[in-house]
Amino acid sequence: xxxVTQSPTHLIKTxxxxxxxxxxxxxxxxxxxxxxxxxxxxxxxxxxxxxEEERQRGNFPDRFSGHQFPNYSSELxxxxxxxxxxxxxxxxxxxxxxxxPQHFGDGTRLSIL
Amino acid sequence: xxxxxxxxxxxxxxEGDSAVIxxxxxxxxxxxxxWYKQELGKRPQLIxxxxxxxxxxxxxxxxxTLNKTAKHFSLHITETQPEDSAVYFCAASLTSGxxxxxxxxxxxxxxxx
Numbered sequence: 267x268x269x270v271t272q273s274p275t276h277l278i279k280t281x282x283x284x285x286x287x288x289x290x291x292x293x294x295x296x297x298x299x300x301x302x303x304x305x306x307x308x309x310x311x312x313x314x315x316x317x318e319e320e321r322q323r324g325n326f327p328d329r330f331s332g333h334q335f336p337n338y339s340s341e342l343x344x345x346x347x348x349x350x351x352x353x354x355x356x357x358x359x360x361x362x363x364x365x366x367p368q369h370f371g372d373g374t375r376l377s378i379l
Numbered sequence: 380x381x382x383x384x385x386x387x388x389x390x391x392x393x394e395g396d397s398a399v400i401x402x403x404x405x406x407x408x409x410x411x412x413x414w415y416k417q418e419l420g421k422r423p424q425l426i427x428x429x430x431x432x433x434x435x436x437x438x439x440x441x442x443x444t445l446n447k448t449a450k451h452f453s454l455h456i457t458e459t460q461p462e463d464s465a466v467y468f469c470a471a472s473l474t475s476g477x478x479x480x481x482x483x484x485x486x487x488x489x490x491x492x
Contacts, residue, residue: 270422299480301480306485309423311479311480322479356423360478363478366472366478367413367425368413370424371422
């Protein structure tokens with residue numbers, strides 16, 4: 267039973283660039299949520315995708331956008347990268363928006379130089 | 380706004396002793412409370428969860444208690460072992476309307492052999 271998989275594992279970018287992170291949900295799950303985890307902090311909710319639409323959004327600027335594909339996989343896009351965007355980006359999947367618990371992937375470590 | 384406070388930020392215990400981590404949430408409509416364990420460089424893994432219609436839940440050496448009136452919930456680990464060393468996060472969520480998790484800031488638990 268495949269768990270949540272994310273790619274890439276690590277990424278280094280410079281300020282102003284754009285980045286795309288990818289997530290495949292756990293087998294049988296149809297909902298993907300994205301979180302940002304700064305060093306030493308708890309994960310912060312970015313947004314949730316279900317039925318290929320953004321259903322919920324946290325307090326993140328429009329530079330953060332996403333997409334969900336028909337196979338339930340998802341992408342997180344960040345434009346105009348800032349130093350403060352350096353963090354671990356976690357993807358979590360569930361069965362339905364209200365499905366609990368959410369299962370997390372290993373994350374993508376994004377470093378901005 | 381929505382907030383989860385978690386204490387302590389670090390906790391050192393001797394092997395075999397008990398550990399208690401406490402969280403307080405602000406949104407009285409929260410009704411689902413998962414606890415995640417995150418080892419260095421690894422994904423957050425669910426270790427136990429509780430819903431608001433239950434006051435206590437136990438799974439072997441791990442237990443969680445919930446006081447809805449005080450908006451307070453706690454994680455109890457008994458007979459701690461070195462492999463329990465990790466960062467533990469509490470979270471609060473709703474099961475209707477908004478499903479995002481609001482995480483605490485984490486507790487670094489060190490079990491000393």
